[in-house]
Amino acid sequence: MNRKDLQFLANTRLREAQVLFKSGEFNGAYYLAGYAVECSLKACIAKHVKRHDFPDKKIVNDSYTHDLATLVKLAHLEQDRLSLAQTDPSFRKNWDLITLWSEKSRYSMYQELDCRDFLNAVADKKHGVMSWIKQRW
Numbered sequence: 001m002n003r004k005d006l007q008f009l010a011n012t013r014l015r016e017a018q019v020l021f022k023s024g025e026f027n028g029a030y031y032l033a034g035y036a037v038e039c040s041l042k043a044c045i046a047k048h049v050k051r052h053d054f055p056d057k058k059i060v061n062d063s064y065t066h067d068l069a070t071l072v073k074l075a076h077l078e079q080d081r082l083s084l085a086q087t088d089p090s091f092r093k094n095w096d097l098i099t100l101w102s103e104k105s106r107y108s109m110y111q112e113l114d115c116r117d118f119l120n121a122v123a124d125k126k127h128g129v130m131s132w133i134k135q136r137w
Contacts, residue, residue, distance in 0.1 A: 006043035007137060010036045014123060026115035033122045034101030038066055040133040044075035066103040077136060094121035098129050
């Protein structure tokens with residue numbers, strides 16, 4: 001899987017999450033929205049892998065995680081995230097919310113309001129996490 005594949009998958013999973021939300025399927029919508037963020041961060045990590053370079057084994061192994069806070073660091077976006085969070089309280093709130101997601105979210109139950117808040121944190125055009133990541137992938 002390459003960077004373009006991960007970008008495509010991130011966009012697809014977010015669209016699927018939005019369709020599920022509109023259909024009242026809040027559990028799946030929540031999970032897929034978080035998975036979209038995971039894929040988008042992995043696309044940023046892939047951007048740093050040079051075509052003919054042998055990748056660092058630790059970075060490769062560490063990338064096989066679902067932890068969004070770890071992935072943002074591996075994507076070299078942590079400083080940028082911290083800077084934006086200082087000047088944009090809405091982004092900071094959105095980031096804090098999406099870091100509650102994990103792959104275990106697929107086993108959880110979510111109410112409409114929680115799912116709506118989560119989807120907004122991911123997809124908001126101005127302060128959403130995906131918009132911020134897409135500017136860097």
